[in-house]
Amino acid sequence: MSLRRSFRNINFTIGFFITLIILLTALLSFIFTPYDPNRMNLSERFQAPGKYHWLGTDQYGRDILSRVMKGSVNSIVVGLVAVSIGMSFGILLGSIAAFYRRWMDEVIMRVSDVLYGFPAVLSAILITSILGPGAINSMIAIGIFNIPIFARLTRATSLSIWERDYVTSARAIGRSDAGIIRKYILPNILSSLIIQGTVQFAIAILAEAGLSYLGLGTQPPHASWGRMLNEAQTFMGTSPYLAIFPGCAIALAVLGFNLLGDGLRDMLDPKLSRWIGR
Secondary structure, three states, X not given: OOXXXXXXXXXXXHHHHHHHHHHHHHXXXXXXOOXXXXXXXXXXXXXXXXXXXXXXXXXXXXXHHHHHHHHHHHHHHHHXXXXXXXXXXXXXXXXXXXXXXXXXXXXXXXXXXXXXXXXXXXXXXXHHHHHOOOHHHHHHHHHHHHHHHHHHHHHHHHHHHHOOHHHHHHHHOOOOHHHHHHHHHHHHHHXXXXXXXXXXXXXXXXHHHHHHHOOOOOOOOXXXXXHHHHHHXXXXXXXXXXXXXXXXXXXXXXXXXXXXXXXXXXXXXXXXXXXXXX
């Protein structure tokens, strides 16, 4: 698949550039932000967007642009860790269910059904209420929600591959089950897992923002888009920009990863391909 041909897909193109901007913003925030994101200056509180503070300042005089930039790091880290947890355990459990089947398959899938029955934010709220608030616990909570999604996907896509002739031949010549999974099963389901991973990344960002908004995610003084929305709600009547900018950041991040996943699905699945000129 050529890069030039990939960009003919409008969903992939838009999603790619939005995601790239967010990633570059997060990387830039490690070496530069206009101001210290946590520096308070009460003499500059509630300044509207202007020459010195492009996105304005909040109730503590903190620069909103700096906090939005730093908040992108938090969202990306939570997304990466949560999706990694979900993929690691989900692929393992899904592969076991597809290989052993019978009672092992039944147990894993029924437990997955129970976990999958709860919405992402509700599951995360339940788990963080038990473990306690904080960024690490929110990553774990969102990651646990992702496990049944990847387990179900891995099982569903693996079942048909186990019946293929080349897998039967590999088993006949004595290849180990782990070797077959690594060499034949995972490469054939990798595209589906990557697509699902981008979608779950968007959900993880939204879930983290929801947890931070409720006070269960990233804790003060660290910047978080959801936390910024929580702090802005009291001042919506007088300073609506306090909520507009972090809200737009969340919307853009979710939109970018969703479009990226949708574009990848279109390109990797010939039945759904909508390339221009094809």
